[in-house]
Amino acid sequence: MLQNTDAAQIEINGDRLFDTLNQSAQIGPGRAGGLRRLALSDADKQMRDLFVRWCEDLGCVVRIDQAGNMFARMEGREDLPPVLIGSHLDTQMAGGRFDGILGVLTGLEILRVLKEVGITPKRPIEVVNWANEEGARSAPPMTSSAVFAGVKTLDWLYALKDDDGLTFGDELARIGYKGKTPAAAFPIDSYFEFHIEQGPELHNKSLPLGVVVGGYKSHGMNVIFRGETAHSGPTAMENRRNALVGAAKFISAVNDIGWAHAPIGKSTASRISLWPNKNGILPDYAETTVDMRHRDKNVTDQMVVQAREALTEAARVAQVDYEIEAEWTFGDEVFDPELIELICDTARGQGIEPLKMRSQAGHDAYNLCHVAPTALIFCPCIDGITHNEAENIAREPTVQAATVVLQAVLARANR
DSSP states (O other): OOOGGGGGGGGHHHHHHHHHHHHHHSSHHHHSSOOOTTTSSSHHHHHHHHHHHHHHTTTEEEBBBTSSSSEEEEESSOOOOOOEEEEEEOOTTTTTSSTTTTHHHHHHHHHHHHHHHHHOOSSSEEEEEEEEOOOSSSSSSHHHHHHHHHHHSHHHHOOOOOOTTTHHHHHHHTOOOOOOOOSOOOOOOEEEEEEESSSSSSHHTSOEEEEEEOEEEEEEEEEEEOOOOBTTSSOOOOOOOOOOHHHHHHHHHHHHHHHHHTTTTTEEEEEEESSSSTTTTSEEEEEEEEEEEESHHHHHHHHHHHHHHHHHHHHHHHTTTEEEEEEEESSSOOOOOHHHHHHHHHHHHOOEEEEEEOSSSSSSHHOOOOTTTTEEEEEEEGGOOOTTTTTTOOOHHHHHHHHHHHHHHHHOOOO
């Protein structure tokens, strides 16, 4: 067995990590080789059950909090605040096999390696699966980590509805993961999140590891338009109150805002829901979700002002009412300088020069910044393809990056 002083020599078992990833990829398969494992679905329950079994096989104690977050704890030599490593196991409707999943299962692999080589760190290590990171079923994203961090309330979380009107609280109970542990931050030494980049920079530069120093500030809105049903034939144009027209004009304006701030700025309309949504009748209800993001948070704020102005104008032209039903902001948090340097030093010890970079996507790590020193580490995904069933990773750089994460987590846990 290796002693703690030899910890810098231990590595991730690549065969075992990829076998675990492949087992995950069998649960909730998509139509084109990826995954469709929405939060709190039957497939999510199946994956959670498997994760519990894997963790308990290692002798870990698994606890579930009231927000559905899962914590698998390997005890340390001393009763100190733990080091956390995690991400999420839920996916998009047409998602990949690695987004979020890699971070959780690398955490599991770290515990497997430590048990295998006989190393017990000074501090406990906990692997975390944050519930509903994607927000693909119940928007917005990163909901349960937000409750854990005190950014949102448990009542707010339980009241969230999916497109079928099913509430988060009821569905969490239905799959058996409405835990009893309070959904609130406890003393934490540090939090590490390992994730595919979800962009092409590392892949294009043939680099195995990026260390995130900050994000792009993102501001999202869920907007409801209300008009009046009417016959699409005889109703005069000046009398129409078409909710779809209001939504469409707003969506088009938001898209124009993104182009005006490109290439750094980006805006997205990702969803629209209509009623009645039938031929021959004007819809009286439309709901859309948009977001704007930029590396400079002040520019993001300007984009939001422009979107609000466009919203007012779209509703006026369409002669409809509107309501901003929900808003959310993330991405302007700052990651911990000490952890960033730990990861960079660890990478250099393995002959890897890390790339310091910004994340353009949302991650639970943003919420954890509010309650613990936090680090976000990227590995490349092929061609930057993500939120797509063709999402893929190469074995060698993934294992290299995961090994750096292993060694950094262990170094921190021995602090």
